[in-house]
Amino acid sequence: MDDKDREKIEKIIDDRKRAHSYFMNKSKVYRSFVDMEQKTYSDGALEKKYKELIAIGISIIMNCESCLEWHIKQALDSGATEEQIIEAIEVGIEMGGGPATVSSRFALKVLDYYRDKK
Structure with a gap:
């Protein structure tokens, strides 16, 4: 993973944390x-x-990079293996066709990012 990809992922994380804090107060x-998310x-x-x-596959189809970062991290923290995450990405590719392969490339960068942090 190159520094540009790492910086992009870290910016997504920082932006999410900052917005989360703001909106939780406001x-x-x-x-x-x-609350709904926690229950879901x-x-x-x-x-x-x-x-x-499941959310990873949906995030692939939606091409939501922030969603991919969050749900891959949550899946890893919940005990998902790299192989399970790859299969979830593959389901998203199958459901989304060619455009979903673009999202899958970013998903792999996020997976690399968290693998490198171990």
């Missing part, structure tokens, strides 16, 4: 969203890890 709607990704019939893998 927005009831945002706090409601965070808690263990139920599906463990959190599997819900995060």
Whole structure:
């Protein structure tokens, strides 16, 4: 991974943290969203890890780099393996066709970023 990719991912992380802090203090709607997110990704019939893998596939189709950074990190923290994340990316590619391969390239950079941080 080159420095430019690392900087891009770290900027996404910093921007998210800054916005999260601001909106948690200023927005009831945002706090409601965070509450919904926490309930959505808690263990139920599906463990959190599997819900995060689903979100990775959806993020590929949406081409949401910030979503990919968040959900890959959450999947790793929930015990997902690199192989499981790759398969989630592959599902996104299949569902999204050619344009999804662009998102998958960024997803691999994020996976590299967190692998390198270990």
